[in-house]
Amino acid sequence: MIKIVSKNVIKDGQKDTFIQLTKELIEKSRQEAGCISYHLLQDINNCSVLTFIEEWQDQKAIEIHNNSEHFKRIIPLLADLRIGKSELNLYKEI
Amino acid sequence: MIKIVSKNVIKDGQKDTFIQLTKELIEKSRQEAGCISYHLLQDINNCSVLTFIEEWQDQKAIEIHNNSEHFKRIIPLLADLRIGKSELNLYKEI
Numbered sequence: 116m117i118k119i120v121s122k123n124v125i126k127d128g129q130k131d132t133f134i135q136l137t138k139e140l141i142e143k144s145r146q147e148a149g150c151i152s153y154h155l156l157q158d159i160n161n162c163s164v165l166t167f168i169e170e171w172q173d174q175k176a177i178e179i180h181n182n183s184e185h186f187k188r189i190i191p192l193l194a195d196l197r198i199g200k201s202e203l204n205l206y207k208e209i
Numbered sequence: 210m211i212k213i214v215s216k217n218v219i220k221d222g223q224k225d226t227f228i229q230l231t232k233e234l235i236e237k238s239r240q241e242a243g244c245i246s247y248h249l250l251q252d253i254n255n256c257s258v259l260t261f262i263e264e265w266q267d268q269k270a271i272e273i274h275n276n277s278e279h280f281k282r283i284i285p286l287l288a289d290l291r292i293g294k295s296e297l298n299l300y301k302e303i
Contacts, residue, residue: 206250
């Protein structure tokens with residue numbers, strides 16, 4: 116199992132658009148065979164911070180996800196709405 | 210439900226000690242009434258990054274956890290083994 120944490124700081128005034136765009140991404144990602152869970156969360160202390168926390172079966176499932184039509188179409192749209200790059204970590208259990 | 214992501218960069222040569230110290234913390238935290246899940250994960254691309262991902266029922270459960278004997282005893286020991294502060298985010302579902 117691989118867990119992904121992808122933290123985004125959203126530009127002023129773009130949060131609702133960001134969330135709206137993620138709805139299809141979340142729905143379609145959850146339907147992928149290798150997806151265990153896929154959530155978008157908001158920081159309690161900073162509402163500009165929106166973070167995906169995802170669980171995938173293995174590296175192969177992530178590769179398929181990264182090459183999916185919905186990922187390749189929606190992720191660049193989200194990138195325009197955030198400040199800088201997302202902070203991305205891939206984790207394994209110890 | 211509140212999700213906590215606490216990211217730590219561990220000092221050279223201290224990772225095994227850090228992991229050993231977390232064992233009791235993880236075991237006792239999981240036994241707390243308000244704890245839904247509690248995991249320590251290692252970054253796949255940087256083995257010095259160890260991150261707690263935790264789920265708690267509510268803010269009150271986190272307050273009880275932060276005041277528990279095991280938290281107050283073990284967390285300062287872990288702090289000595291990491292570089293700088295942990296990167297701590299508390300999240301709610303959108």
